Amino acid sequence: MGCAQRSYPAGDGVRSLNGASPSRRAAQAVDALRHGWPIALVGGPVLLPAETAIAASAASDRMLIGAARAETLKLANQREAAVPHAPVLVRGAEPFDLAAARAMADPALDLATPLKGPFRAEPIDWREGAAAALELARIAGILPAFMVDPIEAGEAQPFAPADLAALADQGSLVIATRAHLPVAAGEDAEILAFRSADDMREHVALVFGKPVSDRAPLVRLHSECLTGDVLGSLKCDCGPQLDAALEAASAEGRKGGWGVVLYLRQEGRGIGLVNKLRAYRLQDQGHDTIDANRRLGLPDEARDFPVAARMLDLLGARAVRLMTNNPAKVTALEAAGVRVAERVPHRLPDNPHNTRYLATKRDRAGHLLP
Numbered sequence: 190m191g192c193a194q195r196s197y198p199a200g201d202g203v204r205s206l207n208g209a210s211p212s213r214r215a216a217q218a219v220d221a222l223r224h225g226w227p228i229a230l231v232g233g234p235v236l237l238p239a240e241t242a243i244a245a246s247a248a249s250d251r252m253l254i255g256a257a258r259a260e261t262l263k264l265a266n267q268r269e270a271a272v273p274h275a276p277v278l279v280r281g282a283e284p285f286d287l288a289a290a291r292a293m294a295d296p297a298l299d300l301a302t303p304l305k306g307p308f309r310a311e312p313i314d315w316r317e318g319a320a321a322a323l324e325l326a327r328i329a330g331i332l333p334a335f336m337v338d339p340i341e342a343g344e345a346q347p348f349a350p351a352d353l354a355a356l357a358d359q360g361s362l363v364i365a366t367r368a369h370l371p372v373a374a375g376e377d378a379e380i381l382a383f384r385s386a387d388d389m390r391e392h393v394a395l396v397f398g399k400p401v402s403d404r405a406p407l408v409r410l411h412s413e414c415l416t417g418d419v420l421g422s423l424k425c426d427c428g429p430q431l432d433a434a435l436e437a438a439s440a441e442g443r444k445g446g447w448g449v450v451l452y453l454r455q456e457g458r459g460i461g462l463v464n465k466l467r468a469y470r471l472q473d474q475g476h477d478t479i480d481a482n483r484r485l486g487l488p489d490e491a492r493d494f495p496v497a498a499r500m501l502d503l504l505g506a507r508a509v510r511l512m513t514n515n516p517a518k519v520t521a522l523e524a525a526g527v528r529v530a531e532r533v534p535h536r537l538p539d540n541p542h543n544t545r546y547l548a549t550k551r552d553r554a555g556h557l558l559p
């Protein structure tokens with residue numbers, strides 16, 4: 190192989206954008222990554238997602254990974270490692286085939302598949318595109334690792350870094366439908382489902398009591414946790430927190446006020462279920478919840494709080510009493526335009542499996558926990 194370093198003039202690829210809108214290109218790029226198809230960065234290389242790639246004979250000289258993953262390979266400099274999900278371009282001594290690329294992508298495999306170096310970090314002159322591609326991988330819920338300009342990659346989906354903004358636009362979020370939903374916490378609850386053209390995830394709100402605009406509702410922003418909410422996982426405190434939030438919101442309704450539980454489909458603090466389970470494997474190897482995310486090359490916090498603010502706005506709640514132990518959540522919601530009139534602590538008893546998790550939230554993420 191040994192292909193010469195290509196240069197990527199800004200216009201390269203623009204001709205192949207076919208006049209599609211940024212939101213269509215962004216949606217098609219996420220879809221491509223989920224299917225294992227390559228994307229063609231405008232002003233940059235073709236990138237093949239290592240985890241999902243279906244091109245069995247693909248091979249490349251270089252890979253794009255996150256800085257914290259590169260640090261585990263002793264490749265990131267200090268400045269890069271300070272931003273764990275910053276892009277790092279890595280050249281291998283030998284070309285990466287798909288198996289080698291996947292081993293590079295997934296740190297949870299390191300014990301089983303030792304990597305064959307030496308590797309070398311190279312400067313990236315398409316940095317904005319590189320960062321956008323890693324973010325796109327997070328949104329797609331796959332490992333942030335790409336083969337760069339691979340041979341035999343198949344047809345690529347054009348993607349411009351600026352297209353990413355379309356995925357963060359809350360403008361199109363609407364209440365899609367609403368219905369009465371009797372639940373264990375209260376028989377008079379109403380469920381509202383929200384939809385946005387740019388996001389396949391359907392968030393919901395459960396409202397107890399009568400919304401009255403002159404009274405701040407008691408609100409819980411609950412982030413999806415399939416393992417804790419549905420399966421009763423003891424590794425976190427999500428299940429008991431959800432039950433207690435529903436009870437508290439319902440009690441507020443019974444007292445003549447109103448209570449709201451937003452159920453936000455942002456699994457694993459926004460990295461998705463599969464990547465959260467990969468983080469659990471790393472936790473089993475001794476890493477805490479924050480380092481586990483970072484070693485995967487992912488942010489330890491990637492939730493979208495503006496979407497919660499938009500939902501509250503659609504419900505008519507401009508000020509809220511927020512049930513949380515996480516001051517960063519208060520700040521994020523206020524930054525998105527919702528006044529937090531009061532922070533209401535939302536602590537539940539711990540268990541032997543989640544004490545380290547809760548201690549990490551307290552000591553490293555600033556949660557107000559005993």
Ligand SMILES: Nc1nc2c(ncn2[C@@H]2O[C@H](COP(=O)(O)OP(=O)(O)OP(=O)(O)O)[C@@H](O)[C@H]2O)c(=O)[nH]1
Pocket residue numbers: 410412413414415424425426427430455456457458459460465468469478482512513514515518535550556
């Ligand atoms: N990536 C990752 N996500 C986790 C882990 N444990 C729980 N989660 C997710 O974390 C989210 C809940 O966030 P927490 O940090 O527990 O709490 P919080 O919502 O910030 O704070 P509170 O409002 O005080 O509960 C859910 O989306 C869970 O799926 C983990 O070990 N790794």
Ligand SMILES: [Zn+2]
Pocket residue numbers: 414416417418425426427428
């Ligand atoms: Zn959980």
